[in-house]
Amino acid sequence: MLWPFNHLKKPRIAARGTIEAIYGMIVTQAREPLFYRDFGVPDTVNGRFDLLLLHMWLVLRRLKSMEAGLGLSQALFDHFCDDMDDNLREMGVGDLAVPKRMQAFGEAFYGRMAAYDLALTAGHEALAQAIRRNILGGEKIETARQLATYAETAMAAWARLDEATLLGGSWKFPVCDRADTPQ
Template sequence: MLESLRRRRQNRQVVDRLWDEVVARARRPKRFLEGGLPDTVFGRFESLSIEVFLLLRRCGADASLSALSQDLVDRFMTDLDHSMRELGVGYLAVPKRMRKLAGRFYARVALYEPAVSGRDVAALAKALRETAFVDAPGGDADRAEALAAQILAADLDYRHMKSEAILAGSLNGEQQESSP
């Protein structure tokens, strides 16, 4: 029983470290300045969704990362829930909004996946114009190709990450020490 608790705690620490790195990557100014996403709540949701999607693609490429991918989705949804509450969304409205945001995320995954798999900048830019730039008003849809190119470059970056490093809680290739 104690071993199980220790493993869960270590796994939570790994997920938290990965989540911190995902959020940092999603907040890179280049995605907003050159990629055209607005620096708003909705623009940040779009950027975070893109980053989670890319990490989940990487996890899907290696069976040893499959359990971790579900933990990351859970962490993403928990973070969205907390963010809505911090923004003042009423307690009773949060579940309805969570369903809507989760639906948006999975719709994006369905649209982005074929374009990213095919390394098709034009198809990905079209999908971004239909989703990210519609749902995040104030963005610059003329920069959709630049954002698509950024996403494809980030996908390559994720593909080169070592599974062992990801399992240790790092997207930078550095394995981190776990605390006892």
């Protein structure tokens, strides 16, 4: 799946409140303590960013699968870019350095999206390996398999939802449980 987002275009269709609500759900889910405590995702800026990208990929992938979701997915991506820019500035990154950092974020975003899309076509184990490489520092394959199962569960659940529910942001992420995963 190609990710031809252009963060310079502004959304025309999606209501700002819907975009903010969906993005808020993504950020909240990516900050869920379970991922860091039980799955061993590094609780660092990079670890949080990589988990945010996984959740962005899941949502954008589903939205882009519907013709009516293309505008919303673009608006969501634009909101993500604005949030990353704002975060850099809040962290004290100077105006001259922000574009370079944003370029690095963009490269990471597109790289992860391509890796997850390619892995998904190859199956569960390939998705687990991509997650292991991008989120878990090349370690913890059992954990990566659980995260791949979590991602597949989300995709399957959202595939059953109607467009109005998806476009209105009236859905949730699946519960992520690691109780039966070997440590």
